[in-house]
Amino acid sequence: MRITHPRPQLGRQRDLGLEFRDGVAIVEALHPERELALRLHGYTIEADPEVAEPFQAAVGEPIIDLTKLTREQLRDLLPDNVEAPAKTTHAELVDLVVALRAEPTPGGVDNGDGAATTTEG
Incomplete structure (x- = not known):
């Protein structure tokens, strides 16, 4: 994936845990x-x-395009309640x-308010 910084600078800059070179x-x-x-944030x-299918390296599971799933498959993703x-x-x-609460990324901490904090270094 190519990520372009909203305020690019020449050289290296680090923002949101990513290293950008010349704004990319x-x-x-x-x-x-x-x-x-x-x-x-404007990136x-x-x-x-x-890349044929995006892959979540941190989670180790393929990203699921919900729009391509059948109604039955979508129902299987819903909890009983x-x-x-x-x-x-x-x-x-x-x-x-989409409205279901996401699980924190492995190594992350659930804040209890629907948000999670990562412990990346």
Whole structure:
């Protein structure tokens, strides 16, 4: 993945745990929450066209494109306490799965408020 800094500088700069050279950082993978944080802070992220499927190096599991799953597969991702009537649309099921609370990245600490703090060095 190619990440472009919103305020690029010549040379090296380190920001949000990434090292940028001339305003660009190249990484093999990003955790979805880190990717979201970068996008929210104005970073531009471009997928590597040579990589067939993105992979979460930190988690060790492939990133799942929820829009490509069937309704049955989406229902399997929902916990028992989430109600989804039989007439729930595919888009509504995707929204229900997206709204589920994410587990902290391995090595992270759950803050108890829906957020997690990573302990990266």
